[in-house]
Amino acid sequence: MVLLAYLPVFFLPLPILMLAGYLAAIVFISFLCLGPRGVIRPFLSILPILILVLLLTPPFQREGEPFIVIGGRILVTTGGINEALRLIIRFSGITLLFYLFANTTNADLFITSCYRMGMPFNLVLVVTIAMRYIPHLTTLYREVTDAHSLRRGPDAAVRGFSPFRRVKALLPVLTSVLIQAIRQIPVLSMALECRGVGRKVKRSTYLELKNRAGVMADFSISLLIIIILLIPLIREMV
Amino acid sequence: MVNSPLFQGLDLSLAQGKITLILGPPESGKTTLSRILTGLIPRFTGGELSGKLNLGRKSLTALMPYELLEEIGLVFQNSEEQLFTTRCDSEIAFALESLAMPREKIRERVFSALEWLGLSPYEQGNPKNLSGGEKKKLLLACLFALDPAIWLLDETLDEIDRESKFKVLQNLRRSRKTVLIFSSKWLELYREFVHRFYLLSEGRLYAAGEGQPEPGFWQKLEERGLLLTKESAGSSLRAPLPLSSKRGSIPLIQVREMKFSYQANSGRSRGFSLIIPDFSVYKGEIVALVGPNGSGKSTLARVLCGLLAPQSGEILISKEGNQRAAAVEELKSYTGYLFQNPDSQIFLSTVHEELAYGLKNQGRPKPTREEIEKRVNRAIELFNLPAADLPPAIMSYSTRKRLQAAVYYLLERSLLIIDEGDSGISFRDYLKIVELLGSAAKGMVIITHNQELARLLAHRIIYLEAGRILPGREE
Numbered sequence: 001m002v003l004l005a006y007l008p009v010f011f012l013p014l015p016i017l018m019l020a021g022y023l024a025a026i027v028f029i030s031f032l033c034l035g036p037r038g039v040i041r042p043f044l045s046i047l048p049i050l051i052l053v054l055l056l057t058p059p060f061q062r063e064g065e066p067f068i069v070i071g072g073r074i075l076v077t078t079g080g081i082n083e084a085l086r087l088i089i090r091f092s093g094i095t096l097l098f099y100l101f102a103n104t105t106n107a108d109l110f111i112t113s114c115y116r117m118g119m120p121f122n123l124v125l126v127v128t129i130a131m132r133y134i135p136h137l138t139t140l141y142r143e144v145t146d147a148h149s150l151r152r153g154p155d156a157a158v159r160g161f162s163p164f165r166r167v168k169a170l171l172p173v174l175t176s177v178l179i180q181a182i183r184q185i186p187v188l189s190m191a192l193e194c195r196g197v198g199r200k201v202k203r204s205t206y207l208e209l210k211n212r213a214g215v216m217a218d219f220s221i222s223l224l225i226i227i228i229l230l231i232p233l234i235r236e237m238v
Numbered sequence: 239m240v241n242s243p244l245f246q247g248l249d250l251s252l253a254q255g256k257i258t259l260i261l262g263p264p265e266s267g268k269t270t271l272s273r274i275l276t277g278l279i280p281r282f283t284g285g286e287l288s289g290k291l292n293l294g295r296k297s298l299t300a301l302m303p304y305e306l307l308e309e310i311g312l313v314f315q316n317s318e319e320q321l322f323t324t325r326c327d328s329e330i331a332f333a334l335e336s337l338a339m340p341r342e343k344i345r346e347r348v349f350s351a352l353e354w355l356g357l358s359p360y361e362q363g364n365p366k367n368l369s370g371g372e373k374k375k376l377l378l379a380c381l382f383a384l385d386p387a388i389w390l391l392d393e394t395l396d397e398i399d400r401e402s403k404f405k406v407l408q409n410l411r412r413s414r415k416t417v418l419i420f421s422s423k424w425l426e427l428y429r430e431f432v433h434r435f436y437l438l439s440e441g442r443l444y445a446a447g448e449g450q451p452e453p454g455f456w457q458k459l460e461e462r463g464l465l466l467t468k469e470s471a472g473s474s475l476r477a478p479l480p481l482s483s484k485r486g487s488i489p490l491i492q493v494r495e496m497k498f499s500y501q502a503n504s505g506r507s508r509g510f511s512l513i514i515p516d517f518s519v520y521k522g523e524i525v526a527l528v529g530p531n532g533s534g535k536s537t538l539a540r541v542l543c544g545l546l547a548p549q550s551g552e553i554l555i556s557k558e559g560n561q562r563a564a565a566v567e568e569l570k571s572y573t574g575y576l577f578q579n580p581d582s583q584i585f586l587s588t589v590h591e592e593l594a595y596g597l598k599n600q601g602r603p604k605p606t607r608e609e610i611e612k613r614v615n616r617a618i619e620l621f622n623l624p625a626a627d628l629p630p631a632i633m634s635y636s637t638r639k640r641l642q643a644a645v646y647y648l649l650e651r652s653l654l655i656i657d658e659g660d661s662g663i664s665f666r667d668y669l670k671i672v673e674l675l676g677s678a679a680k681g682m683v684i685i686t687h688n689q690e691l692a693r694l695l696a697h698r699i700i701y702l703e704a705g706r707i708l709p710g711r712e713e
Contacts, residue, residue: 128323150575152596192322195380204335
């Protein structure tokens with residue numbers, strides 16, 4: 001929860017260097033908590049999008065000084081590069097924060113904390129199911145991919161980097177995952193009612209939030225950091 | 239299927255403090271009946287229900303399933319459908335939270351429930367990382383903690399190891415719980431623990447004895463393929479192993495000095511590693527892998543079919559009379575693996591698509607459309623599958639299992655591994671599957687908790703425990 005409080009910073013009109021420094025801090029924290037894989041994996045997953053942003057943003061952002069001029073035509077300006085970098089930092093930062101959150105926060109504890117903060121149980125349940133089923137969909141995707149791969153012959157494996165072939169191979173897998181996910185909806189409802197979802201009595205909680213003072217301290221420090229980061233912006237406005 | 243009644247004139251009364259067994263062949267309506275008794279059907283599925291359904295003086299049809307929480311507890315046939323939290327202890331606690339039970343009391347019950355079936359090491363682990371049998375145990379632990387007046391177990395005991403089955407039934411009998419067990423096969427354990435016997439067949443429920451089954455009961459079970467005997471095994475019985483298969487010949491598959499470990503963050507509270515110095519299957523051989531839940535049977539199967547890569551060791555296969563190391567991708571087309579849960583392998587929209595998919599993706603030479611149609615139709619006939627355009631999603635669990643088997647029948651893999659294929663289906667269906675798959679493969683590995691079945695079908699039985707083959711226990 002504390003981690004997610006840092007998200008809005010990426011949307012503030014802060015200098016690029018400050019945002020880059022902020023991203024570097026999050027990369028460092030991710031490295032400490034999850035190791036090098038915890039940093040590389042999320043970046044690799046969004047790399048194609050980052051490349052697209054880098055290529056497509058400058059042609060549509062023409063402010064600033066010319067940066068790349070070919071045959072008298074201004075192709076890229078400093079404003080365009082600045083904007084592309086800002087978007088890349090924002091996208092990378094948000095991805096890293098969510099990845100860090102998902103891998104360091106126990107879903108059940110998160111749900112318990114939401115419930116204890118007064119969130120209605122039905123909403124908490126929706127979040128519980130979503131948090132349970134997003135990784136479940138990942139597992140489902142892996143199972144379906146495994147099942148597909150076991151049915152293919154040795155010559156039929158998808159090879160090479162042809163994007164068209166990879167997308168074509170992905171379609172039956174995604175269709176299967178969707179079919180499986182939809183099939184589970186009525187059965188999930190049955191399972192939930194069998195466990196008492198729908199009763200009018202207020203639920204108790206099994207998991208206990210430990211170290212409440214520590215959580216409040218973390219939250220306060222986070223707010224303080226955000227305020228400090230906002231000082232240059234406030235000065236500029238004033 | 240549409241508009242014809244599933245049950246007619248069905249009379250059932252559960253005696254308090256007794257264990258009742260309803261045996262029924264596949265598609266007889268066991269799962270439907272269990273869900274009717276908990277108020278889930280027709281609430282979630284539609285349909286017409288007539289007659290009286292009472293719990294004491296209360297009418298069940300007037301109550302919602304969540305209002306019956308303390309009265310009736312149900313374990314689904316497919317455990318994946320009933321697990322929805324990210325921790326085992328939270329899973330057990332969920333229903334108790336619905337009852338607004340105080341935290342300390344929940345904690346007490348959760349710990350007792352985990353300890354009851356040996357799940358304490360997985361207390362904070364993710365249920366999705368448990369083996370199939372462990373998931374069933376977790377669901378039983380949920381009921382144990384909740385302690386409803388009536389327990390309904392839908393094909394629950396199949397995937398649980400023998401020792402745990404005994405423990406569960408013994409505990410239920412001693413604590414004088416009112417239990418209703420649905421099963422598609424007879425197990426000898428039932429003789430010791432069950433008080434009342436019923437047979438569900440063709441929409442009717444036949445009382446078959448109290449204390450002990452009536453004399454005619456066995457014949458009825460055998461007729462419906464619910465009883466395992468040498469006679470009922472018939473042509474599925476293992477053929478004598480040809481002498482040439484074992485002495486001096488190359489095994490179909492051989493594992494040497496293999497080690498596989500799950501990563502530290504895989505969610506298991508205790509590290510698990512599979513260490514196999516030597517394991518082999520010869521041409522024409524059926525090998526049974528048995529062992530307690532979580533012993534590594536499915537893990538070994540996944541290594542043999544290339545879904546998991548061992549950290550060390552080698553896997554050798556036999557091709558054109560020579561033995562050589564197999565690459566992971568090569569293993570996938572050499573070994574066919576029927577998952578424990580057929581729903582993990584059935585994912586297309588019709589029976590025809592499921593059966594044709596593998597045939598269309600075998601690489602070169604690609605079979606013609608006519609060849610594919612011919613082979614698909616043949617498989618539908620052999621495995622007694624319903625219409626080719628039917629969606630698997632509306633088929634019963636046992637039919638989906640037969641479909642899963644038909645898929646691999648068509649793929650003609652050299653080695654086939656059937657993981658707990660006998661769970662949730664009758665002996666007749668399972669033996670038919672083994673017979674048909676045996677005709678399509680050169681060797682087979684069957685993973686089962688049923689030792690009688692293993693003795694009847696397999697040339698060798700290998701015992702696995704805690705990731706190791708038990709020395710001196712190969713039969």
